[in-house]
Amino acid sequence: xxxxxxxxxxxxxxxxxxxxxxxxxxxxxxxxxxxxxxxxxxxxxxxxxxxxxxxxxxxxxxxxxxxxxxxxxxxxxxxxxxxxxxxxxxxxxxxxxxxxxxxxxxxxxxxxxxxxxxxxxxxxxxxxxxxxxxxxxxxxxxxxxxxxxxxxxxxxxxxxxxxxxxxxxxxxxxxxxxxxxxxxxxxxxxxxxxxxxxxxxxxxxxxxxxxxxxxxxxxxxxxxxxxxxxxxxxxxxxxxxxxx
Amino acid sequence: xxxxxxxxxxxxxxxxxxxxxxxxxxxxxxxxxxxxxxxxxxxxxxxxxxxxxxxxxxxxxxxxxxxxxxxxxxxxxxxxxxxxxxxxxxxxxxxxxxxxxxxxxxxxxxxxxxxxxxxxxxxxxxxxxxxxxxxxxxxxxxxxxxxxxxxxxxxxxxxxxxxxxxxxxxxxxxxxxxxxxxxxxxxxxxxxxxxxxxxxxxxxxxxxxxxxxxxxxxxxxxxxxxxxxxxxxxxxxxxxxxxxxxxxxxxxxxxxxxxxxxxxxxxxx
Numbered sequence: 001x002x003x004x005x006x007x008x009x010x011x012x013x014x015x016x017x018x019x020x021x022x023x024x025x026x027x028x029x030x031x032x033x034x035x036x037x038x039x040x041x042x043x044x045x046x047x048x049x050x051x052x053x054x055x056x057x058x059x060x061x062x063x064x065x066x067x068x069x070x071x072x073x074x075x076x077x078x079x080x081x082x083x084x085x086x087x088x089x090x091x092x093x094x095x096x097x098x099x100x101x102x103x104x105x106x107x108x109x110x111x112x113x114x115x116x117x118x119x120x121x122x123x124x125x126x127x128x129x130x131x132x133x134x135x136x137x138x139x140x141x142x143x144x145x146x147x148x149x150x151x152x153x154x155x156x157x158x159x160x161x162x163x164x165x166x167x168x169x170x171x172x173x174x175x176x177x178x179x180x181x182x183x184x185x186x187x188x189x190x191x192x193x194x195x196x197x198x199x200x201x202x203x204x205x206x207x208x209x210x211x212x213x214x215x216x217x218x219x220x221x222x223x224x225x226x227x228x229x230x231x232x233x234x235x236x237x238x239x240x241x242x243x244x
Numbered sequence: 245x246x247x248x249x250x251x252x253x254x255x256x257x258x259x260x261x262x263x264x265x266x267x268x269x270x271x272x273x274x275x276x277x278x279x280x281x282x283x284x285x286x287x288x289x290x291x292x293x294x295x296x297x298x299x300x301x302x303x304x305x306x307x308x309x310x311x312x313x314x315x316x317x318x319x320x321x322x323x324x325x326x327x328x329x330x331x332x333x334x335x336x337x338x339x340x341x342x343x344x345x346x347x348x349x350x351x352x353x354x355x356x357x358x359x360x361x362x363x364x365x366x367x368x369x370x371x372x373x374x375x376x377x378x379x380x381x382x383x384x385x386x387x388x389x390x391x392x393x394x395x396x397x398x399x400x401x402x403x404x405x406x407x408x409x410x411x412x413x414x415x416x417x418x419x420x421x422x423x424x425x426x427x428x429x430x431x432x433x434x435x436x437x438x439x440x441x442x443x444x445x446x447x448x449x450x451x452x453x454x455x456x457x458x459x460x461x462x463x464x465x466x467x468x469x470x471x472x473x474x475x476x477x478x479x480x481x482x483x484x485x486x487x488x489x490x491x492x493x494x495x496x497x498x499x500x501x502x503x504x505x506x507x508x509x510x511x512x513x
Contacts, residue, residue, distance in 0.1 A: 049389050068389045074382040088390040091295070091397060144390070 002027045002180030003048060003148050008057035010043055010204075017043050019204035020057070025148075025197075027062070030174055030181040032195035032212070034226065036235060039201040041184040042071070045150045048182070062180075064147030071153045073137040075125040082108050082121035085140045095144070111139040114176065115169055131162035138169055142177055149173060151183040155190050167193040188227065191215065200226065202235050274495065278473045281395055285403055285469065288396040295401055302405035306367055306464070307412055314362040318417040319424040321354055322346065326428035334433040342435055343443030346425035351452045352512075355418035357504055360463040363410065364496040368471040371402055372492030375475030376485040384476070398476070403468040410464025411457045418456070455511045462503050467496045 003025040010018040017040045025031045033041045046052045048059055049066045075084050086104045089095050099107070112118060115135040125133055134154060141149060151170060155163035167190055174181050174194075183194055191198055192212045200208035200215075200222055207222040208215065218224035225233030252258055330342050375398060378384050387394040422444060429435040474492035478484045 046385075051385050051388060065391070066389070068386070070382045070386060072381065074386040076378075076383055076386070077381075087387075088392060091392045092390065093293075093393075094391075140386075140390075 002029075002062045003182065004058075004060040005044070005048070006058040006060070008044070008047060008059065009055045010040070010047060010052070011055050017204050018047065018054075021201070021204070021206055022057075023199055023206070023209070025180040025182060027147075027180050028174060028178050029196045030170070030183060030194050032191045032198045033182060033184045033201060034186065034191060034198060035201035037186075040204045041201055042152050044201075045152050045182065045184055048148075049150055062147045065144045066148045066150065067141035067144065067146035067179075068150040069134070069137050069141050069152065069154055071156055073125070073130075073133040075133055075137055075140070077125050080122050080124050081112070081117075081128070081136050084125070084136060085111055085143055087140065088144050092144075107143060108139075111143055112136075114142070114172075115139045116165075129162075131158055131165060134158070134162075134166055135169060138173060142173060145177065147179055149177070149179045149181045151181065151185075153184055153186065155185065155187050160189075163187065163189060164193075170194045207234075274474075274477075274491070277477055278470055278495075281399060281473045281476070282469050284395045285399045288393070288400055289404070293393075293396050293400065294404065295397070298401040299404055302401040303409050306363070306402075306405040306468075307409035310359075310363050310366045310413060311416065313366050314359045314413055314417050315420045317362045318350070318355055318358045318421045321358055322350060322421040322424040323428045325349065325354075326425045327432050330429045330433035330435065334435060339433065339435050340439060340443050342429050342433070343426070343440040343445075344447030346429075346440075347422055347444040347447040348452070350421035350425070351418050351448055351456055353504075355421050356414045356456050356459045356463060357500065359410065359413050359417045359460070360467065360500045361497070363406075363413070363464070364467055364471075364493055364500070367406075368467045368496045369489050369493050371468060371471040372475040372478075373485055373489045375472055376478030376488035377475075379476060379478045380481055380484055395476070399469070399472045402472050403465055406464030406466075406468030407461050408464075410467075411460040414456060414460040451511070455507060459503065459507050462507075463500045466499050466503060470495045470499055 005024075006022050008018050008021045009016065021040075021044065023031065033044060035041050043052070045068060047054050048061070049068050076087065079087065082105070083090075085108045089099050089104050089107065108121060109118075112120065115138045117132060117135055117139070120128070120132070120136075125136070128136065154170060155166050158166060170181065170183060170190075171194055173179070181194075183190060185191060195212050198208070198210060198212055198215050199206050200220075202222060208220045210220075215223045216227060218227055221234050224230075225235055326342070326346060329345070330339075333339055333342050333345075375384075378398075384394050384398075387397060426437050426440045426444075429440050430437060471492040474488045474495065478488035480487075
């Protein structure tokens with residue numbers, strides 16, 4: 001077990017965004033979390049990595065770091081690629097004296113090679129394309145050898161070819177790091193190409209849990225509406241509200 | 245909801261009191277957050293968690309970048325005041341006191357408070373908008389996920405640079421202000437430089453100097469702390485960045501005026 005969520009509840013004001021959600025993600029496994037905008041997908045990731053406090057329930061994770069890849073990369077725009085990737089190694093209290101500047105330089109080069117980007121150490125985020133920024137954020141996320149990696153809509157805003165590339169890197173990082181991964185996504189290609197299992201959220205509740213193949217079979221009325229992108233079905237768009 | 249209650253909630257009295265109570269809650273909330281961050285920053289400084297490279301960069305930004313506008317504002321203020329009073333004082337036989345009056349005015353008040361205002365508009369607003377942008381683009385969330393303390397990382401170099409650089413800026417501003425007063429007195433009232441500076445020295449006491457420098461330390465730290473805090477708690481995209489910047493500027497202005505009043509009462513009353 002690497003990530004286990006039990007009876008998780010999160011409210012923003014009167015609205016229950018996550019309503020008694022439970023799931024498990026094992027090591028070397030990728031779970032895709034899907035659902036309409038406002039269904040609580042990103043909130044789950046923020047709860048797991050401790051960015052927002054939960055109201056009740058349990059989040060149990062294996063010892064070790066949890067990394068997160070943000071929807072818009074969230075690279076530090078005042079730092080170059082090298083400093084972005086090595087940020088945790090240089091600034092974290094428990095790591096700052098562990099590595100020499102030469103070792104940090106080597107780690108940066110190694111992580112950049114892993115995401116297929118060589119020789120861009122001195123460029124700034126504003127000089128990179130969206131896909132490159134995303135891959136740099138992957139490199140930054142895995143620099144501390146995390147046990148779990150959370151991806152918040154990793155292919156959002158990218159062209160189909162860049163999306164495929166990013167999906168390949170999600171698979172590759174899982175193989176390289178053996179980490180438990182959770183991918184929040186709307187994109188069917190990301191689900192089918194990266195996920196071992198899928199859960200679907202609607203109004204903060206899990207309405208489907210299964211494999212990507214089971215999801216595509218459309219036995220469930222929720223997944224059927226999602227996969228066919230239909231306005232007709234149990235999910236009403238207007239009921240959703242943007243996650244806080 | 246009863247009819248009476250519904251009617252009451254639509255009344256102007258209810259809206260006025262509701263607005264006032266919301267403003268009060270927001271004021272106390274902001275004050276609490278700034279105080280909490282201030283204590284956190286102090287703890288980190290005492291633990292020695294200081295990024296020297298970033299501190300040097302922020303010092304250069306705080307001191308060097310703000311210097312032209314600060315010196316211009318203090319110099320202009322000195323020219324305005326001197327041009328209005330110098331001729332009149334010479335006519336009334338008080339020409340020998342112009343230098344003394346200007347040195348007291350500039351050293352005790354004008355240099356430090358005008359430097360504060362210039363730094364708020366130049367550096368405070370920039371700090372608030374920078375950190376607010378980091379907040380709304382999830383860069384601060386990324387710092388937290390990487391297990392780096394964002395308050396220590398972002399605030400300490402900025403607050404320390406305010407504390408270190410503001411006294412230097414104030415000293416230079418005071419020098420420029422006094423010199424501008426001398427030039428203006430000469431041009432407008434025909435007062436010699438010798439007479440002006442002889443009188444100016446008589447007006448300055450050591451107490452004035454160190455109180456002014458102590459004020460500068462408090463002003464610099466307060467401006468940086470308030471600006472960083474307002475940016476840190478921003479939310480809601482571009483509008484949130486704008487609101488955070490406005491809040492930082494307004495709060496910093498009010499805070500340094502309050503500090504100024506406290507110093508005036510404590511040391512010169």
